[in-house]
Amino acid sequence: MDQTINRGLDGVYIDTSAISFIDGGKGQLVYRGYDITELADKASYEEVVYLLWNGHLPNAEQLAEFRAEIAPHYAVPGAVYDLYRNLPHGHSPMHAIRTAASMLGAYDDDPDGVDLPNVRRIGLKLLAEFQTITAAYERIRRGLQPVAPRPDLSLAGNFLYTLTGEVPSEAATRVMDVALVLHAEHGSNASTFVARATASTLTDVYSAITAAIGALKGPLHGGANTAVMQALEEIGDVAGVEPYVLGVLAKPGGRVMGFGHRVYKVLDPRAQVLKEVSRKLALESGDSKWFDMSLEMERVMDREMAKKGKEVKPNVDFFSASVYRMLGFPSDMYTPIFAVARISGWMAHLFEQYADNRLMRPRLAYSGTMGLEFVPVERR
Ligand code: COA
Numbered sequence: 001m002d003q004t005i006n007r008g009l010d011g012v013y014i015d016t017s018a019i020s021f022i023d024g025g026k027g028q029l030v031y032r033g034y035d036i037t038e039l040a041d042k043a044s045y046e047e048v049v050y051l052l053w054n055g056h057l058p059n060a061e062q063l064a065e066f067r068a069e070i071a072p073h074y075a076v077p078g079a080v081y082d083l084y085r086n087l088p089h090g091h092s093p094m095h096a097i098r099t100a101a102s103m104l105g106a107y108d109d110d111p112d113g114v115d116l117p118n119v120r121r122i123g124l125k126l127l128a129e130f131q132t133i134t135a136a137y138e139r140i141r142r143g144l145q146p147v148a149p150r151p152d153l154s155l156a157g158n159f160l161y162t163l164t165g166e167v168p169s170e171a172a173t174r175v176m177d178v179a180l181v182l183h184a185e186h187g188s189n190a191s192t193f194v195a196r197a198t199a200s201t202l203t204d205v206y207s208a209i210t211a212a213i214g215a216l217k218g219p220l221h222g223g224a225n226t227a228v229m230q231a232l233e234e235i236g237d238v239a240g241v242e243p244y245v246l247g248v249l250a251k252p253g254g255r256v257m258g259f260g261h262r263v264y265k266v267l268d269p270r271a272q273v274l275k276e277v278s279r280k281l282a283l284e285s286g287d288s289k290w291f292d293m294s295l296e297m298e299r300v301m302d303r304e305m306a307k308k309g310k311e312v313k314p315n316v317d318f319f320s321a322s323v324y325r326m327l328g329f330p331s332d333m334y335t336p337i338f339a340v341a342r343i344s345g346w347m348a349h350l351f352e353q354y355a356d357n358r359l360m361r362p363r364l365a366y367s368g369t370m371g372l373e374f375v376p377v378e379r380r
Helices: 036-042 045-054 060-073 078-086 093-106 116-141 155-164 170-183 190-199 205-216 224-235 238-250 269-285 289-307 316-327 331-355
Strands: 020-023 028-031
Touching: 028 036, 028 045, 028 269, 036 170, 036 269, 045 060, 045 116, 045 155, 045 170, 045 331, 060 116, 078 093, 078 116, 093 116, 093 205, 093 331, 116 155, 116 205, 116 331, 155 170, 170 269, 170 316, 170 331, 190 205, 190 331, 205 331, 224 238, 224 289, 224 316, 224 331, 238 289, 269 289, 269 316, 289 316, 316 331
Parallel strands: none
Antiparallel strands: 020 028
């Protein structure tokens, strides 16, 4: 039997998918045929979610209907707020968000049905509820009351509103919209793969999404944006960047967070868009510290990687860190905010997986011993 091993499933195709396409050599990401750079420039997050879920962009009427379908779903059971009030708050907020997402299933009237209308109903619900559970956690841990949602605002606007309690400026809403669009979908990344693998047992959406949140949390995946900001905070200023990077690279297996990607061998197109957003925010605010430090880190990494003959470029998490900082988010909320965006991509993949399922059950090549004789416990 063929036992070709692709560690980390590197280069392995598990199925076909019509949702997104990545050309890692060109640095291109396409959602349903549309280049991400154009979508980030011209489309709202709602249009992009509709596109990911339906395969085409909505016309004005379809978009209005879609917004109206989302609106009733922002409210979450009060038990989620009770949970948050009782949780210890010293750990990553991802523990709270993951637990809340799992709880939402227990309060659903039909959590287990995996027929497409039910999965779609749950998708709409989770799209709105993820905003509420994320914003509410941030407020409750600071001793504040959750803010009632404003379904008349866009998804980006409502998220900022429920987080801060203030109607956001148009400029801030647009930046949030761009961030949500860029983080919505990315093929068979670790969390989406986990969501699809979990759903392939025909378990429920909530279990698949809870598993995906757990995968997203890791520093090699969505957790990297928080790690980037924590590194920038620890470094403190531009002069500290070079010694920091050299120190990390000098350690065996040292990784500078926010750099490198399994698929992109050139600059991640999402990082390019976020770099320009970060530059603009820095100019407008008159405080360019975080952007300047990020540029310096990119410069030092380029130089050091070139010495090793490697192309290790910034990924989506790198410039999202300074962007989120300038929007005023606490660094440990960056990964939950990634989940607020990625719920749309996870759901698009669950629609595909449930529609044409085959159980995922890969193999491991056994590397242990054989033929041992059992010795009873008293003689061992
Ligand atoms: N810092 C320093 N070197 C890095 C690096 C980083 N962030 N990312 C990759 N490299 C180097 C490795 O040293 C490795 O060199 P080697 O072959 O001599 O060991 C080479 O590039 C390939 O890296 P590898 O870890 O094998 O690639 P991968 O496809 O398994 O890993 C990541 C991809 C994303 C896990 C990896 O780039 C990483 O750990 N990045 C930091 C975490 C991060 O930003 N994650 C968010 C991803 S969107």
